[in-house]
Amino acid sequence: MAGTAPHSQAGNAAPTRRDFIVITASAFGAVGAAAALWPFVHQMNPSADVLALSSTELDLSHIATGQSVTVLWRGKPVFVRHRTAEEIAQAKKDDTAALPDPAKDETRVKKPEWLVMMGVCSHLGCVPLGQKGDFGGWFCPCHGSHYDTSGRIRKGPAPLNLPIPEYTFLSDTRIRIG
Structure with missing residues (x-):
């Protein structure tokens, strides 16, 4: 069938290696951002004195x-x-x-x-x-x-x-x- 578009199954596509890498990198980025932000939030707590x-x-x-x-x-x-x-x-x-x-x-x-x-x-x-x-x-x-x-x-x-x-x-x- 020349000239027809291939049938796409967007909703049923299996996860790819690229999807895994994007999710993993996003999770590491979120943890890294939280770790970098924590000292700034913690410094707003009252001091011991x-x-x-x-x-x-x-x-x-x-x-x-x-x-x-x-x-x-x-x-x-x-x-x-x-x-x-x-x-x-x-x-x-x-x-x-x-x-x-x-x-x-x-x-x-x-x-x-x-x-x-x-x-x-x-x-x-x-x-x-x-x-x-x-x-x-x-x-x-x-x-x-x-x-x-x-x-x-x-x-x-x-x-x-x-x-x-x-x-x-x-x-x-x-x-x-x-």
Whole structure:
């Protein structure tokens, strides 16, 4: 039959050696690309020193009533205060005061005797001084913000209360911040 096209069976063709070489080369190329890309992806993971700062534990048994300690967490100061009965009573009494950033004391603490908060003023990021100011809490000397015994802003240019970090009581005498 001269002049007619040969009958083609495109869908039923058996794999050839060329098909095997193309698939094998493609697979090796994909593995090679992934191996070359991995160091660039891995370098975006946090370093060991950053992971170490993601949480910190503190033994509370050495903090006397009425005493504060400052610990670093993520490079920022965290105030941990063992509040006196008078400070707790004053904080609860101040719940009804006109507060620029209203928050009840019970929502700022997990146990009334322990106040855990970031030691960074919400105005310009200064570190307030403890047990100073007009309300017996903290005073930021940079621009004159006054905080009460629950770390709530009471007077001055700071717009917000001292922030409360995430923390958990591991036992009655131990907490984990972060």
